[in-house]
Amino acid sequence: MDETYIQDVKKKSIIGVATLIARTFFLQIVSLIAMFILTILLSPSVFGIYYIVLAIINILNYFADIGLASALIQKKDEPGSEDYKTTFTIQQLLVSVSVLIFLLLSESIGSFFxxxxxxxxxxxxxxxxxxxxxLKTIPSVILERKLEFGRKVVPQILEVLSFNIVTVFLAWRGFGLTSFAYAALVRGVVGVVAIYILSPWKLGFGISRSSARSLLSFGIPLQAGAILALVKDDLLTIYLGKVIPIKAEIGYIGWAKRWSEVPLRQFMDNIIAVSFPVYSRIQHNKEVLRKALEKTTFFTALFIFPGVVAMVILIKPVALVIPGYFSKWQFAFFSFYLLSVNAILASLSSPLVQALNALGKVKTTFILMLVWTFLTWAIIPILVSRLGFNGFAIGSFIISLTAFLPIFLIRRYTPYSPIKPLLKPTIGTIIMALSMSIPLATIGSSLFGVILAIISGVTLYSLFIYKTSKAEVAPLFLQLIKTIKMR
Structure with missing residues (x-):
């Protein structure tokens, strides 16, 4: 593989990760502030209904996408016009039919739940x-294949801003659950307009048999795994929405899951968004792939380990500082703590699953997802029936202990080892946890104690990483600073 090409991919991947982290940091602040305000303005039962409906839409999303977009990204050669038109046409047929059916059945679905x-x-x-x-699929694929994540994030920023601003405003005005509905419509329009301005693509229809056959050979097994993920996650949420009579308890599950996954959404999603197209570009060079995987593991742990642990330490003190917040959401704390462990383990396994997909091993990841889906439905419903809504988190924790499986699978194709990349972030996180616990233990759950704990934790963790990993983190942080200044 040409060294210049590898360096170009490396440069674009660093820029991509830095851009996405900068974007997500900003959007997470917006989303977390909005989420916090909404948890004050709206009741847990409203959130319970919202999570159920959102899970229904996610089901539709999986069945309306048969992996063609991912197949275009993974494709070794540059896709042609026929590839794009074929993907767009097939997807729109599936989406249009699915949306029409669900609209016609909306009354029945509402009655059922x-x-x-x-x-x-x-x-x-x-x-x-x-x-x-x-409608955004093809313009997004074009940008992703070019690793132009700087342009790709603009529509996402506009979507999140419009959704949260509209939701909070309408909730404040007393619209309740419908606040989410109007905000979703605004977000949809804003996103489509923005992506076509930044990545123009002339809409075209047509199906090429050869193109469809080639893309579907990768897309269908990949999407089959995604559908299993749907059965494992969103279908389970819908099931729980039916068997748990108190919607507030679904709200507790959603609250715990949402907050425990904040570090994943902030960092892991961005790393995966870049890693899949990057791994696809370097899939022929196993040594380069190994280095990329270990670098991914290091940076994932660098951000997610301290993020998750800090939230576990701070969640209760912060809730106690805010009047009325602790009494409203305290029943979700136990689930939050267990799901936080899930988040750490998921941060290690998810990038490796993406690497297997990039290598074209979609049948392997399908079997892996099949195992996780079976365990989910074999364990969680039983625990929920016996232990209540906390059974969801307990079952999820048990299943998350199988996160080591992708490590063994990826080692069949490249000599990957997670031990060295994880060592420094793990030690740094332990130091951070101790430094945060001391002020909270001595001062108590006060605003001053929380602020002091944050300052202490961030300072000591940053100093440790600076002393031990300066050469590894410097390129990313320099690019991150440059990206923030450009914004």
């Missing part, structure tokens, strides 16, 4: 938003 009229309206609004989102 005991949704209010507002819940049914939310379902319909999210269906329309889903259709609008499907």
């Amino acid at each position: 005991n949704l209010t009229n507002e819940g049914i309206f939310l379902l319909r609004a999210l269906l329309i938003s889903f259709f609008l989102s499907s």
